[in-house]
Amino acid sequence: MASTDLATEQRLRSELDTVSRNRAQIRIWLGFVVLALFALVLVGGATRLTESGLSITQWKPIHGVIPPLTEAEWQEEFALYQQIPQYAQLNSDMTVEGFKTIFWWEWAHRLLARSIGLIFALPLAFFWIRGQIEPRLKLPLIGILALGGFQGFIGWWMVSSGLADRTEVSQYRLATHLVIACLIFISCLWIGRGLAPHTDDPAPTRSSKKMAAIIACMALFQIYLGALVAGLDAGLSYNTWPLMDGSLVPGDLFVQQPAWLNLFENPKTVQFVHRIGAYVLFAFVLMHMIASLRSAPDTTHARRSVLLFVLVTIQAIIGITTLILQVPVGWGVAHQGGALIVLGFSIAHWRAFVGEYPRPLAIEVRG
Structure with a gap:
């Protein structure tokens, strides 16, 4: 009987090791996906700030990988x-050499995507073929893949809004494009964090988890407001x-x-709301920190x-500096990266308050 128990325990330990290794x-x-998405958003921000997003006027998901190779x-x-x-309205004096500069930004953005x-x-x-993905993760991961494919369509939908009657893309579509990118970014982080070991420390207060969720949602909403600011070039005015x-x-x-x-659609209002959103987010994060330190430092x-x-x-300081300097490309990209x-x-x-994903084993290993 003892040998049977030992064999069972060894088997369970082996299964736990396999699960840990797979995770x-x-x-x-x-x-790596999160880092690549971060780089993609930065390049996308630079593409917007350099007004390069409309330089490629056709959507060629496959053939578009190859840039122009000859002068013709x-x-x-x-x-x-x-x-x-x-x-016609903004760059009528542009030469082919000047066009190449904005083309490469948009091409790099699309290639990275x-x-x-x-x-x-x-x-x-x-991982799927090797059976390393736990059943509970299969549907969420497929959902992220599908959302990524949809994001490609949304990107072209955004670009197309600036090809006929406008000199820039619609701020509505720009905000949609950025928010979907953030949702993909969030989803990868959420799953990855759930696969990591978590601390056994209790939440500092009964409302800590709820406050953390509110702050995360506010951070995403603030990015949405920032996209509207960018889409309307609202940061180029009222620079005090x-x-x-x-x-x-x-x-x-x-x-x-x-x-x-x-x-x-009112640049002044959009910028003011973005400012107010930053103040509110700052206040919530400050209150959350004070409550946590008071209860369980x-x-x-x-x-x-x-x-x-x-x-x-730090992000607030970067944002204020970006505004005062009238949104130079470097500071604008830094502000988007900070967000x-x-x-x-x-x-x-x-995610840390939610806890690690349960181990897919019904029996705990002793010792």
Whole structure:
């Protein structure tokens, strides 16, 4: 009987080791995906800030991987760009050499997006075939893959909005594109964090988990507001802080009718709401940190709340500097990257309160 118990325990230990190894490998893979997505968002931000997003006027998911290789091909690509309003109204003096600069930004953005599809899909197939993916993770991972494919369509839907009647893409579609990218980013982080070991420290307060969830949702919403600001070029005006147009609450915020339209199409209102969103997020993170430190200062959760506050503070400083300097490309990209870091850390912080995924074993190993 003793030998049977020992054999069972050894088998269970072996299964637990296999699960741990599989989880570690999947977590590393998702970590690479998250880093690639982070780079993609930064390149996308630079593409927007350099007004390069409309330089490629056709959607060629496969053939588009190959850029122009000859002067004739460059002339052909440039001729297509010359047919859209952005060229006629803003860049009519642009040469082929100038066009190449904006082309390479958009081409790099699209190539990186395609590459992420492979970085996600090929390892997913590998782990799936080898039986390393736990049943509870299969549907979520397939969902992320499907959302990534849909994001490709959304990207073209966004670009197409600037090819006929506008000189830039629709702020609505830009915000949709960025939010979906963030949802993919969040999903990979959520699953990866759930596969990692978690601390046994209790939550500092009964509301800590709820507050962490609220902060994460607010961080995502703030990114959405930032996309509207970018889409309207709202950061290029009212470049003072803490006053805006000479006061804390500027006038003419609701001059358009119906009034709700100002929240999406009035650059002044959109920038003001983005500022207010930043203040509210800062206040919630500060309250969360104070409550955590008062209740359980020595816990991992409390220490994370401090780091989250530091990240939000740094992001606020970057945002203010970006505004005052009238959105230079480097600072604009740094602000977008900082937003993604705050979002990612807030998601990981929230996920820590939820806990690690249960081990797929019904029997615990003794000792």
